[in-house]
Amino acid sequence: MDTTNQATRPAELAKTYDPSAVERGLYDWWDEQGYFAPNDSDLTEGRQPFVIIMPPPNVTGVLHVGHALFVALEDIMARWHRMKGEPTLWLPGADHAGIAGQWVVEKLLAEEGLTRQDLGREKFLERVWGFMDEYRPRIREQMKLLGASCDWSRFAFTMDPGPAKAVRHTFKHLYDKGLIYRGERMITWCPRCRTAISDLEVKYREEQSNLWYLAYPVEGSDERLVVATTRPETMLGDTGVAVHPEDERYGHLVGQHVRLPIVDRLIPIVADEHVDKAFGTGAVKVTPAHDPNDFEIAQRTGLPAINVMNADASINENGGEFEGLSREAARKAVVQRFEELGLLEKVEPHTHSVGHCERCDTVVEPMISEQWFVKMDSLAKPAYEAAQDGRLTFVPERFKGVYDNWLENIHDWTISRQLWWGHRIPIWYCENGHVNATEEETLDACPECGAAVVQDPDVLDTWFSSGLWPFSTLGWPDQTLDLKRFYPGSVMETGYEILFVWVARMVFLGIEMMGEVPFHTVYLHGIVRDIEGAKMSKTKGNVIDPTEVSNEYGADALRYALVTQASPGNDSRLSVQKVEASRNFGNKLWNATRFALRTISDHEIAMDEQCPARPTGELALADRWILSRLDEVTRNSTRLLDSYLFGEAGRQINDFIWSELCDWYIEASKVRLKDPAEAAVVAQVLAYTIERSLRLLHPFMPFITETLWQQLPHGGESIMVAPWPEAVMRDEAAERAFGSLMELVRSIRNVRSDAGVEPARWISADIHAGDLAADFEASRREIGFLARIADDHLRIHAGPAEQNPQAMTAIAGEVVASLPLADMVDLEAERARLAKELEDATQEQQRAEKQLSNESFVSRAPEHVVQVQRERLERAKEQVAVIGQRLAALGDG
RNA sequence: GGGUGAUUAGCUCAGUUGGUUAGAGCGCCACGUUGACAUCGUGGAGGUCACUGGUUCGAGUCCAGUAUCGCCCACCA
Numbered sequence: 001m002d003t004t005n006q007a008t009r010p011a012e013l014a015k016t017y018d019p020s021a022v023e024r025g026l027y028d029w030w031d032e033q034g035y036f037a038p039n040d041s042d043l044t045e046g047r048q049p050f051v052i053i054m055p056p057p058n059v060t061g062v063l064h065v066g067h068a069l070f071v072a073l074e075d076i077m078a079r080w081h082r083m084k085g086e087p088t089l090w091l092p093g094a095d096h097a098g099i100a101g102q103w104v105v106e107k108l109l110a111e112e113g114l115t116r117q118d119l120g121r122e123k124f125l126e127r128v129w130g131f132m133d134e135y136r137p138r139i140r141e142q143m144k145l146l147g148a149s150c151d152w153s154r155f156a157f158t159m160d161p162g163p164a165k166a167v168r169h170t171f172k173h174l175y176d177k178g179l180i181y182r183g184e185r186m187i188t189w190c191p192r193c194r195t196a197i198s199d200l201e202v203k204y205r206e207e208q209s210n211l212w213y214l215a216y217p218v219e220g221s222d223e224r225l226v227v228a229t230t231r232p233e234t235m236l237g238d239t240g241v242a243v244h245p246e247d248e249r250y251g252h253l254v255g256q257h258v259r260l261p262i263v264d265r266l267i268p269i270v271a272d273e274h275v276d277k278a279f280g281t282g283a284v285k286v287t288p289a290h291d292p293n294d295f296e297i298a299q300r301t302g303l304p305a306i307n308v309m310n311a312d313a314s315i316n317e318n319g320g321e322f323e324g325l326s327r328e329a330a331r332k333a334v335v336q337r338f339e340e341l342g343l344l345e346k347v348e349p350h351t352h353s354v355g356h357c358e359r360c361d362t363v364v365e366p367m368i369s370e371q372w373f374v375k376m377d378s379l380a381k382p383a384y385e386a387a388q389d390g391r392l393t394f395v396p397e398r399f400k401g402v403y404d405n406w407l408e409n410i411h412d413w414t415i416s417r418q419l420w421w422g423h424r425i426p427i428w429y430c431e432n433g434h435v436n437a438t439e440e441e442t443l444d445a446c447p448e449c450g451a452a453v454v455q456d457p458d459v460l461d462t463w464f465s466s467g468l469w470p471f472s473t474l475g476w477p478d479q480t481l482d483l484k485r486f487y488p489g490s491v492m493e494t495g496y497e498i499l500f501v502w503v504a505r506m507v508f509l510g511i512e513m514m515g516e517v518p519f520h521t522v523y524l525h526g527i528v529r530d531i532e533g534a535k536m537s538k539t540k541g542n543v544i545d546p547t548e549v550s551n552e553y554g555a556d557a558l559r560y561a562l563v564t565q566a567s568p569g570n571d572s573r574l575s576v577q578k579v580e581a582s583r584n585f586g587n588k589l590w591n592a593t594r595f596a597l598r599t600i601s602d603h604e605i606a607m608d609e610q611c612p613a614r615p616t617g618e619l620a621l622a623d624r625w626i627l628s629r630l631d632e633v634t635r636n637s638t639r640l641l642d643s644y645l646f647g648e649a650g651r652q653i654n655d656f657i658w659s660e661l662c663d664w665y666i667e668a669s670k671v672r673l674k675d676p677a678e679a680a681v682v683a684q685v686l687a688y689t690i691e692r693s694l695r696l697l698h699p700f701m702p703f704i705t706e707t708l709w710q711q712l713p714h715g716g717e718s719i720m721v722a723p724w725p726e727a728v729m730r731d732e733a734a735e736r737a738f739g740s741l742m743e744l745v746r747s748i749r750n751v752r753s754d755a756g757v758e759p760a761r762w763i764s765a766d767i768h769a770g771d772l773a774a775d776f777e778a779s780r781r782e783i784g785f786l787a788r789i790a791d792d793h794l795r796i797h798a799g800p801a802e803q804n805p806q807a808m809t810a811i812a813g814e815v816v817a818s819l820p821l822a823d824m825v826d827l828e829a830e831r832a833r834l835a836k837e838l839e840d841a842t843q844e845q846q847r848a849e850k851q852l853s854n855e856s857f858v859s860r861a862p863e864h865v866v867q868v869q870r871e872r873l874e875r876a877k878e879q880v881a882v883i884g885q886r887l888a889a890l891g892d893g
Numbered sequence: 894g895g896g897u898g899a900u901u902a903g904c905u906c907a908g909u910u911g912g913u914u915a916g917a918g919c920g921c922c923a924c925g926u927u928g929a930c931a932u933c934g935u936g937g938a939g940g941u942c943a944c945u946g947g948u949u950c951g952a953g954u955c956c957a958g959u960a961u962c963g964c965c966c967a968c969c970a
Contacts, residue, residue, distance in 0.1 A: 016932075211970085229970055242970090275970080284970045292969080352969055398897070405896070409966080497965090531905070533963090565906065565918090570898075571964085573905060581918055584932045595929030636909090651917070662930085670928055746936090753936045759925055785927085802902070804953065842913080851913090857950040865912050865951090872913055 013597065013711065017590035019554025019583060023703040025583035027144050030706075037151045038087040043485055049089060049487035050081035051519075053470050054150060055502070056093035056158065059135045060104045063142045064536065065528050065558075065574060066495070067690045068546040069566065071146045072524060072559035072700075074493050076646050078149050079699040083724040091473055091488050092137050092150040096159045098462030099193060099201070102421035103359045105131050108426070109357040121420050128421045132159070142547055146555045147702045154482070156473040157692040158465045159423070167465050168439045170427040170513055174374060175427075175757050180415070184370045186295040187414050188355065191313035191327075192362035195418035196371050198461060199411065200501045202364055204353040211280065213345035214338055216241060216258035219266060225250075225258050226345050230264025230352055231290075232338070233330040236263060236319045237308040240286040243270035247282050261343050262334070263320055270301040292366050305368055313365050326367075372416035372425060372458070377810055380407045383508035386517045392507060395523045395644045396569040399499060406500050413505075415461045422459030429454055467505035470518035489519045496524040496569055523644055526571035528562065533573055549579055556701035557583035563700060564650040586704050589697070592662050593708045596686040599673060600713065603683035610722055612687035620672070621779045623685045625738035626665040628731035629656060630689050635727040637696055650700045657693050664742060665689070668881065671785035687713055692725045737775040741783060743812035748787040748819065751810045754833065755821060764793030766804070766818040768882075773798035776815075803889035811837060814878045818886075833888055838883045843875035 014021075030036065038049055052074050057067055077091040105128045106116055116124045136157065143150070156163060172341045187196045215224040225241055237684065238260055243250040254271045274297055275284050287299030288305035298305055308318045315322045315330045322330045338344040355364045384407040386392040387400055394400045394482045410628040416425060428436045430446035430453045446453050465472070470492075474483040488510070491501060503522055510518035529535055530542040550558045553576075560582040566572040606613040615623060633656040640649035670688070672678040691712050698705040698719050709719040714721050748765065757763065765787070769776040776783060784791050807820040808830050851857055851869045858866055 013929095015930080017930090145962070227970070231970085280970060286970090291970080293968090310925095350969095402897075499965095527964095567907075575905080575919090578905080580932080584930095587932045588930065591930035591933085593929085598929080640909075643909070648907070650906070655917080663934085666929075667934090671930075742921060749935060750937090753924075758923095758925080759935070788927085821935075840914095848913080851951085855948060860950050861912075868913060 013590065013594045013708075015591075015594075017583075017704070019556060019586065020551060022707045023145075023550075023555055026703055026706055027147065030149070030718065030720060030789045031144075031152070033718065035082075035718060036090075036149050037153060038089045038485075040087075042085075042087040047085075047087055049087040049486060049490075050078070051089045051486045052077060052091070052491050052493060053473060053489055053519075054090060054092045055492075055498075056095040056156070056466070056492040057139055058097035058100055059094050059132050059139065060097050060100050061135065063139055063544050063546060065544045065549075065562070067142075068146055068550075068558055069525055069528050069562045070493060070495070071143055071148045072525070072563050073148075073646060075148050075559070075702070076563065076699040077491060077493070077643075078642055079702060079720065079781075080724065082149070082720065083695065083698070083722065085723065089489075090148075090150040091156065091467070091486075092148070092152060093138060093156040093473060094158070095466060096132065096157065096422065096462065098417060098422040098459065099195065099197070099359050099419055100462075101128060101132070102419050103193065105421070115612075116420065124420055126295060132157075142463075144235070145547060146466055146559065147552060149272060149702070155818075158462070158469075158527070162475060163465055163472040164423060164441075166468045166476055167460065168441070168463075169424045169470055169477045171426050172437045172439050172507065173513065179375045180372060180374050180437075182370065184368060185373070185414075186366055186370050187371055187419040189311075189313075189365045189367040189369065190357040190360065190362055191311065191365055192360045193357060193419070194311050196367075196369055196416060197357060197364070198414045201358045202355040203358050204355050206351055207354045209350055209352060209354075211348045212335060212338075212377070212743045213281065213347070214261075215343040215345050216260060216283070216285075217343075218269075219257040219259050221256075223253070224343075225253065225283055226281045227267065227283045227285040228348075229285055230350060231287075231331070232334045233322075233327055234287040234290045234308070235260070235285055235288050235334060236315065236322060236330075237287045238265075238285045239288055239298065239306055240267045240301065240303040241269045242272045242275050242276045242286050242301070243269065243282060244275040245273065247275075248276050249282060249342070259856065261341055262337055268303070270297070270303065271303060272297045276534075289368050290366055295366075295368070307368060309365065309367065321693070327363075328348050365572045371414050372427075372456075374413040374415055374700075376410045378414050379508040379512055380410045382511045383407055383504060386507060386511065391517045393521050395521060399496060399522070399524055399569065401504070403499060403504060406504060406876065413461075415464055416456075416458040417461055418457075419459050422462060423465055425456040425458050425460060427456040429456070463501055463505055466502055467509040468513070469811075470506055470510055471514055471727065476514070487514060487518070488516045491521045491523055492519040493523040493525070496526060499524065521644075524569050525566065526569060528566075529571055529573050529857035531573050531575040533571075542660060544574055544576065549576065553579045553583040554586060554703065556586055556703050560585065560650060560700050564647045564654070566647055568644060585658065586701065588658055588662060589704065590708065592657070592666060593690055593694075593711065595666060596683075596690050597711060599679060599683045600687050603680050605684060605687045605713040607713060607715060612684065612691050612713055614688055614728065615681060615684040617681075618686075619681065619773050620678070620782075621734055621738050621741070622665055622668045622672075622782060623681060624731045624734035625750045626661065626685060626689055627661050628729070628735050630692055631727040631729060634692070634696060634725050638724070638727070641699075646700075650697075653693070653696050653700070656807060657697070661693065664738075668779075668786060670783040671781045675789065695722055695725050697717060698722075702801075737772050738779075740769075740772055740813060740815055741776065741779060744810065744815050744817060745783065745786045747810040747812045748789070748817055751808050751819060752788070755808055755826070757821065759788070762790040762793075763789055764820050765789045765795070765810075766807075766820075767794070767800075768800065768816045769796055770798060770814050770878075772815060800885075803885065805889055805891065809834060809837075809883070809886045810885065811841075811879060814875050816879075816882045816886075827890060831887065832888050833892070834883055838880065838887065840875055841879040841883055845873065845880055848873035848876055 078088050082088040101868045188202050190197050209230055211228050211230060213226050213228050215226045217224050227241060241258055253269045257266045257268050260267050286294045286297050286303055288295045288303055289307040301800055306318055308315055310316045310448050313327045314323050317323055322333055387403055426438050428443045430451040432449050432451050434446050434448045436447055443453050470489055471487050474486055476483050506518050559578050561578040565578060633652055636652050637649040669682045672682055694705040694709045780794055784794050804818055804820050807818045809819040848869055
């Protein structure tokens with residue numbers, strides 16, 4: 001018996017749950033106790049750790065509600081595994097966000113009327129660092145507010161020296177292996193950011209435009225070859241016209257030339273399979289420098305490429321009279337010139353999808369440019385294999401197909417960016433043409449010839465460093481203890497929208513650099529939308545700010561709302577009303593505990609090590625029932641958590657607490673508290689049940705559960721380190737008997753309500769309970785209390801019903817209550833009501849009979865299913881008989 | 894074009910391995926402060942589980958197809 005905690009228990013709980021009062025201060029206390037770090041002695045003993053590396057939020061502002069979802073999900077996993085006794089590491093971090101980070105600071109500069117070029121590289125980077133240093137702590141504070149139980153002592157930032165070294169090490173490794181190369185290719189260029197971006201950073205949008213039909217005069221003939229284009233301005237860079245090799249309309253022209261209007265260039269007509277005979281005129285202008293398909297046609301047919309654009313997409317010196325014009329102005333001007341020359345055949349409206357920069361939404365431009373690439377073939381293969389042989393699994397499973405498909409059709413990865421903010425490419429050039437990759441931060445002289453060196457000015461794609469995250473955060477490339485203990489990790493939890501851009505890259509880089517898949521499970525969550533289903537955005541003004549909402553309703557409520565409304569891999573819709581409903585659940589739990597504590601504090605609670613001991617001895621039906629139900633919800637929630645069905649687990653725990661513990665057990669217990677011996681049992685059952693329920697709920701709602709747990713008799717220091725409960729047994733007899741009791745009480749309440757009996761009025765009842773009579777007799781006070789039946793007017797029988805014409809009938813399966821309501825009974829209405837009941841019961845009987853008369857059902861269905869039908873039939877028959885008797889007793893009126 | 898998800902109560906969504914009468918929250922109607930909780934309780938109304946066909950003794954659940962909406966990938970001169 002341990003009662004030491006009772007003495008130190010804080011003052012009585014407030015009447016109403018106040019989330020902000022509950023949550024204040026608790027987090028720091030947990031942190032100070034060191035609960036967030038994996039238990040070192042457990043690790044030393046070689047216990048298998050549970051490891052989640054947090055997807056590092058971009059340091060580009062404050063957290064949104066999507067971040068709150070991932071914090072909630074990952075915290076549930078971390079807290080659950082910790083309670084299961086596994087040394088748990090949830091490693092937090094933040095991402096420098098390359099192009100996005102630079103963009104945010106550039107926007108701030110723009111407000112001062114400055115550009116990054118005005119500042120110069122060094123000063124600009126100082127500004128970015130200033131921004132990062134200001135916002136990283138804010139993000140950390142927000143995550144703490146949400147209750148994230150991650151290990152802050154291991155917090156990592158992608159630009160920290162460790163991860164930076166990992167980046168250089170990896171780059172050099174891949175470079176030396178020939179997997180990183182530099183080349184002139186068609187890439188996607190953002191004219192606003194003035195950098196190459198990868199195809200995954202382009203977002204396509206359907207836009208209304210025109211198809212312009214331009215006529216090119218065929219040289220040495222009166223013919224005109226008409227081409228259809230959505231981009232007339234690029235004709236300045238045309239180096240050919242292509243037609244399909246089997247297009248009889250143009251067969252005679254292949255090999256001839258057209259004179260390109262305005263620029264007056266003679267360009268050949270070529271044949272290429274890529275051309276679609278049915279589109280436009282069947283003839284395509286070829287602009288190898290500004291269209292990926294044209295680039296390929298040019299490669300196949302040997303056409304040259306002429307770049308007509310500057311880095312900002314304005315027309316360059318190759319554009320002749322149009323030099324200096326923007327893309328848009330050049331388009332108008334070119335079209336106008338064609339019109340003047342009588343070469344504009346026609347203009348048709350045309351809808352097509354246009355690529356935009358993911359960051360700044362500027363229309364991107366295909367350009368030929370010299371960039372660094374990662375060769376993907378040999379890296380993708382083992383990443384693909386890992387998903388096939390089960391070393392890597394997905395939740396939900398369907399994402400495996402998406403992942404496979406991407407890896408099967410992979411293109412080389414453009415990793416260089418013409419940005420300033422990010423990891424500088426660790427390549428140094430010397431004046432004698434030597435190119436050196438280095439793991440060191442700087443290189444003084446060329447290792448080959450000793451000449452002076454300059455570093456490549458570009459930086460790496462931000463996902464290059466992110467791809468190393470599962471091990472660069474653990475000290476790699478140094479062989480640290482953390483790396484040994486925590487690599488490979490367990491679960492990668494992140495949004496499905498970054499499956500390719502991040503998850504796949506972690507997998508292949510993990511396999512390449514570490515020789516092992518970085519995690520065995522990928523859990524993917526969806527997007528949190530507003531209640532209309534729209535994505536939240538500042539411009540739409542439909543953003544739900546997690547900090548604001550948790551200040552009002554509590555982080556517990558926000559977490560609970562986010563998790564229970566979402567299912568794996570699916571988008572969800574959040575409204576403040578849902579958070580409010582979750583807060584109300586907190587209030588319910590709060591008050592149930594408050595009620596229980598009154599009784600608990602009047603009694604000595606038997607303890608079993610950490611927690612109130614399971615009640616034994618003389619238990620009432622209600623006690624046995626709630627214990628059995630507790631075991632059931634324990635079993636279910638464990639199974640559901642094990643299957644990553646967090647929302648369903650949370651809902652079931654809620655259902656148990658609210659509908660079973662509060663609505664039935666606590667209500668039924670009230671009448672028992674007058675008896676001191678019974679009160680002691682109730683106190684023990686309440687202490688045990690609530691304490692265990694709090695533990696089940698703790699991963700979902702950490703703050704309120706800790707607060708209430710501290711009020712209850714307990715052994716350990718914190719619910720965070722209390723063991724995860726295990727189910728003990730199932731008491732089927734108690735579940736059946738109490739279930740029947742509940743049904744009866746509901747039925748009596750229903751009858752009372754129908755008959756208009758005032759809720760406060762105590763009535764009489766004759767209950768015919770059959771083989772449950774003994775159970776009901778033992779629970780007569782509870783029945784009387786719950787259904788408002790006066791104890792001295794409550795008779796429970798095992799035998800057949802005594803017929804009283806002046807009574808109404810409540811039916812609950814085979815249990816029947818006769819309620820002599822005297823003046824309240826409207827015989828006509830009662831006859832009608834019972835006739836309806838009889839009809840329902842008869843139908844029920846017929847359904848069961850039909851099932852059982854089906855020979856294939858009886859012979860093929862499993863025995864227990866058939867047995868259920870037999871019992872169902874028996875019950876229905878009894879009901880029909882009883883209702884028939886009642887109707888007979890009422891007479892014909 | 895390829896892939897994939899959704900379609901269940903007025904709204905937002907659950908429904909795990911096929912098994913009795915399909916659930917929750919919010920909203921709605923009626924009643925109500927009994928020893929926690931009005932952020933509450935009791936009772937009630939409300940569903941052809943998108944449609945068609947199939948498998949099965951049995952389908953919201955499995956299979957095929959159709960429709961509508963959404964997302965991803967590719968293409969879009």
